[in-house]
Amino acid sequence: MDIDTQDPIIAARSAQWSTYLIAFLITSFIFATAFLASSYFNSRRVADVRTTQDDISTDILSLETQFDLLQEYSCANVAENTILPSALQTLANRLAYLEGQRASNTDEVVRLKRLYSLLEIKDYLLMKRIAAKCGLKPVFILYFYSNEGDCPDCEKQGYALTALAQTYPQLRIYSFDYHLGVSALQTLIAIADVEGELPALYMNGQTHYGFKDVEDIEKILPQLKTLEKSATSTPATRSTPSTSSGRASSGQATKKK
């Protein structure tokens, strides 16, 4: 008799342990594969971010060197080679996403974040020097946030800054995790005179506490008007999907878990 769907099925009632074991092995195999694949993709991401940081770090070093040689060259050359704010922004978003993923390699992500903060500070200082010497008028915002639940408005602030960055592609927003243990960052916090209250925005030599929406910031930074607006004038149709605020971005990331 051939086995086909016509066969009514009858079975003895006893359990066959081999079936249980085979199913267990297959399920374990699927789980192991899932974890391996996931960890592979995560390390790919981390490697991706590290490469970008290496590039930016090289660019900054090159710009610095160029700047030191400035006496012999025109300012135009230097201005052309500054790091684009969007490059820093993209990096910030990706780091925030990795942080939000809470994947196994948290230490690695924190290391990358520290390096990122240093790169931001270096870029900030260098840009100030270039600006002074070459008569450029870059607009800076230093943004201090926290991911540790002590900053309920940081998410909102992140969205507002993202929208602002998208309206003014030239605007240089540097975001710093207030609690990150990087000594250079702590020095910067001391210089900017930021006290515990977050979010804090350092603009035009003054620290502003609490949430500031797009209009507030435009009022505080009248020189924004001198910057080019993005082609798609209304805030934010450019590609940056998230924000430089760790809190906002990590909020966005966690939901995907």
Add this chain to the structure above:
Amino acid sequence: MLWATGVGIMYVFLFVSLYFQVFMLVSFIEVRRRPRHPDLIGPAGYADDDALPSVAVIVPCFNEELTVGATIESLLALDYPEDKLEIIIVDDGSKDDTLLTAQGYEDDPRVRVFHKDNGGKHTAMNYALAHTNADLIGCLDADSVVSPDALRHITPVFADQRVAAVTPGILIKKPENALQHMQHAEYSLSVFNRFTLAGLGSAFITPGPFSFFRTKVVHEAGGWRHGHSTEDLEMALRIQEMGYLIANAPAASVHTGTPRTVRALIRQRVRWTYGFLRNAVEYRHMFGSRAYGNLGLIILPMALASIGIAIFFFLRILFYLVQEIEHFLVRYEVVGLSIMPTFDPFYVNTSALWFVIYVAIALVLVLIALGKGLGTGKRGLPGGTPLFVFFYSFLVPVWLTMAVIRAVFKTGVRWR
């Protein structure tokens, strides 16, 4: 900490669910390879028509004047020796013209029509049980129709004396709206499950439409009980408890009517789940017991656990959804609807969780396709499958939760 615990629980539940799916698939493959084994299958049917057992089909009806005619006609069209087939219509106190419609068929010598006061489905079945001497007794709900060859697939299985009940392959009567197409996919999955469970000796439901019983076993068991409005589940558990086998003949096709509205569907499923939960309490000695083989060791415990797991996952999804809406509202308040999401492969979620979920969904699709193959002999997936996979994830937890709450408070459930 709380977050980590939640994730831990989620992975454990996911492992358990996936394990069960894989277990069913592995069992299916083994069952398909098994029927040749002389110890596991009885003599292949009866020598000739004269040896066939006599059969009584009960049609319990309550206010089914619209559908009962088609049901009786499909029974009269059954390919089975006339002198061995009885059709017993029991009008369970209908308030419409069900009785009149049924009496219209009494000219046929196979048809007998009874009327009694309303007492519920199990009382109609017991009424018929008391009025027949047939070897086998089965039931066909008045909203279902059978294929002409259905009995020919079922009765031979009873040649094996250990078999006390045989379940059919249940399909959906002409799915019309989207909800019925979803149920169509779901029923394909049920065909697979019923087949595999029978193969594991673990069937715990003998569904209303066209399941058959050895009459003497039903007498031995003392007839049908109310069974918390799921007499078909209660009877199956009782047969398992008595040590008989419940077999499945997926090629015996029955087409049954299904709820057309979400409300009706939820009511039906709350009744099923409620019945399972209440009967689970009564038959709790079977859970985890090695005496009942696979049924006690994995099938019943898993059927119970899956209710909790489904509710857990639903709450988790709901939690994320609420969080997501919160973020959206905050963003809306600050910058309006301006930030357009764009695709960047960097942000594609590659957590292990999603890999496992994808595998689990793929497995469900495989099981549905296998069920369709078993039930109809056709390949592929029913059209409603994508809808089923998506919307049932939200619908199922609703009726599960409602049923759990009702079972805890022992509220009872209505049929309609």
